[in-house]
Amino acid sequence: MNLLLDLDLERVLVLVREHVGPHAGKLGPSTRAADVRGWDSVAMVNLLFALEETFGVEFTSAQMERANGVPMLLKLLQETRSA
Amino acid sequence: MTITFPTPAFDTHPLLLARRAARRVKWAVFQYRNAANIRLLSQFESLGDNCEFASLQKGFGVDLPGMFKWTETSVRMLTDTLGDNLAGGDDIANLKLETNTHDGEYLLHHRLYKANSHTFARIALDDPDKVLQREHRRLILLKRKFLEDVQAGRRIYVFRSLRPVSEDQAADLHRALRRKGPNTLLWIRAAREPGHVGRVERRADGLMVAEIDTLATYEDGMTYTSRHWLPILRKARALAHDVRVSSGMAA
Numbered sequence: 479m480n481l482l483l484d485l486d487l488e489r490v491l492v493l494v495r496e497h498v499g500p501h502a503g504k505l506g507p508s509t510r511a512a513d514v515r516g517w518d519s520v521a522m523v524n525l526l527f528a529l530e531e532t533f534g535v536e537f538t539s540a541q542m543e544r545a546n547g548v549p550m551l552l553k554l555l556q557e558t559r560s561a
Numbered sequence: 562m563t564i565t566f567p568t569p570a571f572d573t574h575p576l577l578l579a580r581r582a583a584r585r586v587k588w589a590v591f592q593y594r595n596a597a598n599i600r601l602l603s604q605f606e607s608l609g610d611n612c613e614f615a616s617l618q619k620g621f622g623v624d625l626p627g628m629f630k631w632t633e634t635s636v637r638m639l640t641d642t643l644g645d646n647l648a649g650g651d652d653i654a655n656l657k658l659e660t661n662t663h664d665g666e667y668l669l670h671h672r673l674y675k676a677n678s679h680t681f682a683r684i685a686l687d688d689p690d691k692v693l694q695r696e697h698r699r700l701i702l703l704k705r706k707f708l709e710d711v712q713a714g715r716r717i718y719v720f721r722s723l724r725p726v727s728e729d730q731a732a733d734l735h736r737a738l739r740r741k742g743p744n745t746l747l748w749i750r751a752a753r754e755p756g757h758v759g760r761v762e763r764r765a766d767g768l769m770v771a772e773i774d775t776l777a778t779y780e781d782g783m784t785y786t787s788r789h790w791l792p793i794l795r796k797a798r799a800l801a802h803d804v805r806v807s808s809g810m811a812a
Contacts, residue, residue, distance in 0.1 A: 512622070519624040520681055520699070526626075527698045539709040542702075543625050 489532060490551050497525040510547035525551075535559065599623055601794055605747070606716040608734075609634030611782030612679065614719050614749075617790055628700075628707040631679040633779065636722060636730045638674050643737035647708060649673045651700040658689050658696075669696045714743035717801055721749035723776045728764075735768040747797045749773055759789045761796040769797050 491505050494517075501515045511517040526542055529535070529551065535558035537545075545551055602623040607614040607630040615630035628650075629639070642650060649655050650673070659668040659677060665685055669678045682692040710716055718738060720731075731748045738744040745767045752758045752772035761771040771793045777784050 518619075519626045520631075523626045523699045523702055524695055527702045530702075539706045539713075539715070542706055 486533075486552055486555055487548070490529070490548060490555075493525055493528045493532065494548065494551075497521050497528060505548065507548055507552075510549075512546070529555065533558075595621070598791060601791070601798060604717055604798060605719050605794060606630070606710070608639055608718050608720040609676075610720060610722050610724075611777060611779050613777035613782055613785050614721055616777075616783050617785040620785065626703060626706060628703040631681075632671075632674070633676050633678070633782075634674070634720075635676070635724070636720065636726050636734050638676060639720070640730070640734045640737045642674065643711070643734075643741065647704050651697065651704045653693070653697045656693060656697060656700075658693050660684055660689070667692050669693075708741075711738060711741040711744055714745070717745045717747050717797060719747050719749060721773075721776055723751070723778065726750065731770070732765070732768065735765065739767055743767070745769070745801045747771060747794075749776070749793070751776055759792055759796075761793055761800060763800050767801075769800055771797060 487507055494505055494509075495502050498514060498517045498521045502517070503514065505514070511522060522545055523542075526537055526545060530537060533555055535555065537554060537558065541554050541557065545554060598621050602618045602621050603625065605614070605618070606625070606627050607618070609629035609632040611633055612631050615627065618624065618630075628647075642648075650671075652673075655671055655673045657670045657672065658680070659670050662668050662684070665683055667680045667682045667684055667687065667689065669680050670676075671678065678696075680692055680696055682695075720726075720734065726748070731746070734748075735746045738746055747761075747769045749771050750773070752760075752774055755774075757772040758774045759772070761769055763769050773787050773789050773793060775787045777786065
């Protein structure tokens with residue numbers, strides 16, 4: 479279970495870096511969007527789309543609005559899988 | 562083991578302690594007000610015209626994904642596309658990047674909407690094919706989100722217009738929104754008389770009209786200048802809430 483979460487975290491961080499851009503700086507499991515330069519709603523939508531493609535999930539509107547950083551993205555992935 | 566350091570005498574001076582306490586209270590009041598503003602602004606979604614309302618929200622830290630928030634829409638375009646369930650809104654054949662812009666940003670031109678949107682991508686730095694692909698993907702997600710939201714009636718939609726919009730046109734847009742779900746439209750227009758500034762009126766179930774002193778121009782849409790925005794939104798929220806309570810729709 480932990481291995482699965484670690485793998486998710488790794489893939490999420492790769493996608494965050496790809497979509498937020500080179501200014502993202504140091505990212506980790508507790509990084510919040512508000513603390514990262516360039517991680518605005520435009521980057522978030524691109525990231526959510528990439529997460530849907532990569533993990534084969536679909537987020538609801540309410541879930542998209544809750545996405546505010548790495549911890550929440552991991553939580554949303556878990557939610558969509560268990561739904 | 563805890564190490565304690567002796568506190569210098571000046572740190573315990575009553576005046577200094579009082580000043581610190583006052584600063585803490587001031588900060589707490591600021592945080593409280595800011596949190597209230599964030600809650601308020603999160604209940605609204607921009608239908609465009611220009612980016613003023615999205616900029617206002619972003620200025621207060623509210624930056625939710627929105628289909629039209631960065632788009633120069635018109636009331637007619639919105640009414641038509643809502644009637645068609647946003648058909649073609651996410652079709653890449655309708656999208657084109659404008660590169661002849663004054664500030665070096667790619668603008669996304671939507672052929673069907675006859676409207677431009679910000680991409681926030683730089684012509685000097687970003688590959689146009691990648692930008693177009695990215696914008697297309699974004700629209701797919703935003704269209705799905707928008708349709709889900711209008712069916713649920715989750716937001717108060719804000720349409721501000723510097724261009725003249727007639728009462729009939731606003732009513733048409735309101736009807737188009739209501740056909741999708743229990744939506745509320747807040748139409749913001751320039752005040753016709755100075756005494757009307759800040760006024761919010763309910764015109765129909767789910768339609769409000771507000772008058773404001775100044776609206777950002779299309780050239781200067783990434784700004785907001787009026788101090789009346791927040792009071793107007795508070796009044797609109799209260800009006801919308803009263804209607805929801807009386808019709809048993811409140812959460």
